[in-house]
Amino acid sequence: MFGRWWGVLRAWPYTFGVALAAAIGITAIVMSARLGIALKDPEGFLGPAYVRLPVMGLAFFALGIVPMALRRAGVRHFGRGVKDIIRDEWSWSRVFHIATGLLTFYVCYVSYRNIKGFLPTVREGVNFDTMLSRWDYWLMFGNHPADILHSVLGTGFAAQVLATVYVSYLPLIPVTLAAFLVLNKDFSLGAWYATALSLNWVLGAAAYYVFPSLGPAYSAATLFDDLPTTGVTQLQYSLFVNAAQNYENPTQAPIWGIGAFASLHVSVTLTAVLFFQRTDQPRYLQITAWIYFVLTVIATIYFGWHFIADDVAGAFIGWISVALAGWATGNGFWHQRHHKLQLTAEGDSRPSDTDTLANPA
Template sequence: MEEPRPHAGLRGVLERNFGWAWAAGLAMAVATVVFAAVAELPIRDPDAFVPGYIRFPAIVLGAVSLDVVPRLVRRVWVERTALKATFLAVMRERWPRSQWLFALGGVGAWYLTYAAFRNIKSFVPFVNGHDWDSEMRAIDRVLWFGHDPAVVLHNVFGTGWASHFFSGVYFVWIALVPVSIAIALVWTRHSTAGSWYVTAVAFDWALGCTVYMLLPTVGPIYTSAQREQFADLAPTYNTQLADSMWDDRVQVLGDVFGSGTIQTIAAFPSLHVGIMVTICLMVQYVGLARWIRVLSWVFLVLTMFATLYLGWHYFVDVLAGCALGSVTVWAAALATGNHVGLRPKLAAKRDEQVSVEV
């Protein structure tokens, strides 16, 4: 059976070091500047409280500490070696210059793409004022035989404990994405796998904001036709988030410069689902432990239910998210050399193991 082999030269360097992720980020950055200039809109740091350029490196450095400290403590405790000498030895083994360049390059590509994505998402109502919510709901009602998906799920699960459960699922996802990036950049030593995953997520952001701009929607929870369907849900942190996001949108639409913030509402496609599909496919292709693969697919299903139950997305958003996540994994496989012909397949190295090292 033919095995994919990493390419040499410049092509190989780009494949292993996020070349296409950087390209996606730069293209999105250019689009951000163009939209801002043409529509006279401000470009903002998407994370005003803790800026992303601080938060994301902090996540990676925290992951590095978790990678190094247990090894350091174990060696000093068991082997009774000197602390300084052991620390330097562990750092040489785990974090040579090439690994630092790999991790920092991945974080840089990730943040550029993420920051551009958040700004372009905020520009959507100013660039394309059309609203496709009624069409999306109509498609949903056809697919669900005349019913709204959220109402069906409320009837099945109730509006008490399920509100808290699905709110928890939604917020676990928020933490999962940066953690998964840290795993890809810190704990795995298979650089082509890490590059494949980070590139796929960058493509998720790029394709997602493109579709946002073409087909703007706000989602069931924000439409006058469906808002009352969610009035009986138990109050949760999700409720506070939904209200704060709407308040931000109203402020931004009322005074885009004076608001001092960005609006983050766009429903089609569901990137919660799209990126979760990306994660599920990646753990399959990389061949992680069976329990990780099963847990990933289970969490994908729960994420689908959560986005519908809480009113963030239409069912058609979920379907589009599945398609987006699948396409980006395939495209990133081609971009990072992880393929045989047009079929995604991890390119293994002799000196690397396809595993998460802990």
Template sequence: MTSSADSAAPGPLTPRGWAAGPAVAIVSVFMALLGTHAAGVPFRDPNHMVARRLLQVGCLIALLVALDIVIRAGRRSWRPGPWLAAMRAVRRDRWTWQRAAAVAIALVSFYVTYLAYRNLKSMVPLLRPGDLFDRELADFERGYFAGTAPAELLHSTLGTTTAAEVLSSVYMAFIFLVPVSLALALVFSPSTQGGVFYAVALSINWALGAASYLVLPALGPIYAAPAGFADLPATEASHLQGVLLSQRLEFLSDPAAANAHQSIAAFGSLHTSIVFTAAVAAHMLGLGRWLRFATWALFGLTAIATIYFGWHYVVDDVAGLVIGLAALALARSLTGFEPRAVRWLRLPNRAGLPVRVAAARFGRQDHAQSRLTGKLGGDDKPL
């Protein structure tokens, strides 16, 4: 019974699930091509950054798949002979070519969408020359904080020493959160469709974020009013701000130069939207309580960090929440993912000890339970 549970592949991917990622990628690339054509700049991948990240995350996924096979085989036996046989069985039953193809398509679609996003984001100052709404955004948020900038309130409340270092680490963690969470979802999600849903939701964040930059161009407080952040110590976040400013100035001086690009845009905050998406997805995918708590804590700290360092205005973070919600709703609609389809059942193994396995529910829970327990030989109740 344990071997069946450990090696069983997650539920099959629906046709909508297969098509969702490529559809988002195709639309995003089409819009990016229109934008780069209008700006007179070629569609490109500066320094092959996106290609390198795709390769890196692909290697990470391959390692996680190997780890998944080893762990599941180890649950059956750690003796060399049976263990190797168990690994072959898990690989054959769990990692079918259909599932491997679904993961590969989701991964490539995500990074194609990300490439389109980077191109569109770079084009904002060329497509909306001279249009910046920093003054309006700053005045709007000051009106809700008694005439004081929210960043100033955070500096006076949290201080500018230890808090700066902690929040800088939180903000920079985003660089690792996106690829690592994507890889983990695609490999370990209780259902293949759940992992694809998360990948599509992240992709839609990129697409909607690029659109928001064009709708309301802004630089962010750190660039529009840098004096308000002069007392902050040097951190990794402040170093990144300097690098991005240099890249923007170089891009604006010669947009057609090889590898020229810029990545400064404030409205809305994709740090906020994507971490929010991850936090909500943790619930929708049925992850553990502590992991859900950790993602919400990271979301709260990330939102604070975006204001603290002047990356964003408060309204940018609010827009990020809207983008995140829209991305989740659209991804669910496009993939056909049903959160209630993820249920955890407690089934006995050979030694009579409980083993948690994920099950896809396609009807009523009691009907799904009877099908699964009848097939695997268990009779315990759902958790």
């Protein structure tokens, strides 16, 4: 009996992700109770995460069925076309897997944000900015990396471009997750991406506690005085205000949001890049993702969010997250699997004879 259930759990692509979400969720609850700091839901400009994710899922659901309904039934019988597509393509199993992916991501993300928020209370007075800064100067032969980038790229147009790239990360990652969960019938594909992103939050939270640090923008702010006002500088100021409130009264302040080691901007964007590559997404999408990743890495140093070591650690977290999630969801640890995202629900998305393990990535 046990062997039968164990076999079912191993075959389900979300087993590891759900267990991971449960573990970090319980950890956040226990830490909250012991520290006397209530759990908070981090809010973005699109509202709370528990609102954003379902809305994105529904938006991509509409994106998947509306064009098909128009092609099948035309404008006159559009309603009937939608009903037919939902009946033929959308089983309760598919809806359950999508909901599981969104919930796994949500629990891991919210738990990560709260665990990160407990950092100044748990590791009070511990800071590694001096050590990380010395490493930067040693690697750059006595120069600060941000100074080099400001000299090479300038502090005008480049600042605006890099700020746009950096801030766009906030809504872009949930959007890509919703797309892969909703617009494909291969459940293991969405599970792979959702689990990989969730691993980023868990490993990132652990990294913050290993080397608590603020980043150059907060520990050496004068290096960035020449930068113009952008969305990034506004975000940095907002986090600074939150930090001051946390130092004064952590039980009443918004979630603490400052943490340099490791860079989750780097880890999460690299996760997306590697996932697109290993699932053989269209070439234009892979190239765009790589460009976005490189610009993100530059932005983290340019604006003083991170030290070089933070980005290196973030890259490792991104790589190991994709690899572990691939293994946990049955998609392989080292290998590339060919199953592209289908932008509609038409056709059978089950792996074909060519969807076998290919060359090692």
